[in-house]
Amino acid sequence: MTRESEPNAPAVAAVDVRRTYELGGEPVHALDGVSLTLPAGSFTAVMGPSGSGKSTLMNVLGCLDTPDAGTVELGGQRIAELSGRERARLRGREIGFVFQTFNLMPRLSAAENVTLPMLFAPTVEGRRERARTLLARVGLEDRVDHAPSELSGGQRQRVAIARALANDPTLILADEPTGNLDTATGDRIMSLFEELHAEGATILMVTHEPNTAAYADRIVHVLDGRIETIEDLGSGDPAGASSDDSVASAGGDA
């Protein structure tokens, strides 16, 4: 990482963000005045009922969507001031997405999937080497040339995480990354996120499961497009912040 990162400097800052959809003539306030700052190196979980605006928040912070009002600052740049092209480039360099449904390119191998973000960020050198290193980092050094269809769900999500890390992003956005996985596999994926967090990555993760949310430093509870409460878990061992024993044992096993 070459960018200067003063401790506690925000990776992302959103101020009074609003996003309204039109649904059958009725306005739906998917985001209704959300302000949120993600300090560099922080791990934040987002919880809330279905339709409360979690995915919309992800999309806005990840430069996929533009807010109707309010400002989002990412890596020191206000995204509203950027052209579509600049936003795409910024998204490629600064954001790593991890999705519930993995979203790998079906015809590309694991290594090629990991290479993909580097193809759209022309300055990255040694793509192949880096893809191998990243796959090794997520424990898939022996699956480099496999197609997604030849991998298990957990392995696919590892490839997706390696891909999210490809351009060394400022922020990793994960939308229910364990939602399609069984508990044991989900726990291994979570311990991978925990390791990334320990290495200094900034993570925002949507989840439904309290066990998963317990890995974070804090939990943002959203309801009807607003932040209801922010629950601070304190940084450190997720087991320490959780009252649930199974989380502690799962974290220890992985």
Place this chain on the structure above:
Amino acid sequence: MNLPESLRISWRSIASHKLRSTLTTLGVIIGVASVITFMVLGGAFTASIVGDLESFDEPGMLVWTQTTPADGFGVIEVDAAIYTEHDVERLEALDGVSSVSPTASIPVTQTAHGGDRVTGTVGVTATTDGYFLPEEIVDGEAFTAGANEAMINAHAAQLFDGGVGVGDELTLSLPDGSSETVTVVGVVEEADGFGSSPMLYVPTDPFYTTTIETPRETTEHAYSSLVVVAEGPESVDGVQTAILEYFESDEADASQLKQGDHEIAVQTVDDAIEQVTEIVDQLTILIAGIAAIALVVGSIGIANIMIVSVTERTREIGIMKAVGATNRDILQLFLVESVILGFIGSVFGVLLGLGVGFLGVSLLEWPMVYPLDWIAIAIAVGVGVGVLSGLYPAWQAAKTDPIEALRHE
């Protein structure tokens, strides 16, 4: 995103739908193949016939009778014996004329060599020894007027078992029931390029006996065409004009013997080349039209498959945008894909066209030609078809909303 990477990714998606990609490019393949086949055949035809005509740099010209057929397209040759001995003598006397050889076809019903009979296929032409240039006689020598001698071309020689050569005898059956035996004294290779049909040449004396009543109330031999050789290339134009003037005058027997709708023409080698080239040029326009239709169909096919492909890959487009692809990157990917399809189509079209063309020229015993300029044009057009048919689908892909695309199942 750089071009080699786009090529690799686009190629991957083409290769994963082999049958579909093949069918998609069929229109382009057919369009390009038809052009290339025709250009090979046309080029070979020109090389074979025009090449021979051009090598025939002797100052010869053909006097013949033509008429315009009822459908009004082109001209056809009339086989009417109207050129009298008087006409031949007058032409021989013109300034710059070296020789005049009358020709007439003899209606021989059957040609036999030993027990081997050939019916109908061999054309027998009566002429004089000036008809052939010395270099056209590849074996033996010219026949002598008044003798039962003949010259044969290679095509006719091969019709008979074991071939026919100098010194062999042939028996010709004439329509009146009589037959004549001739000795082959020479083998010829006609320089006019029309040597692909079997021909036998015999002296007018004694074989051509047809006589007519001339307008001057004499009885003379009359011929259906004349070969006039000028003294040198520089006198060809003058001689051509002089011959035409002669036939426009009342002194010419042929002018009065010909039917009203017939016309006497004097064709030089250059005229013949021009005619052949004109026919090839007209066919070229026709083929280009057919090819254009095939290419339009081909580009609609590519556009159609690209639109389907964009819809199928909506989610992939969303993924690529999420990991940093700009609209231009997506546009480039899909455009590269349709250009690859157009390019592959034209390459296979060229190969198919060359193959079919090669078969054709082999059968016709023409020389193979490689129409390099047309190959280059065909590939450029194939790439152009790819660009045109890919533009709309690629633009559709580029403007896909990534959020919608990622929800897409």
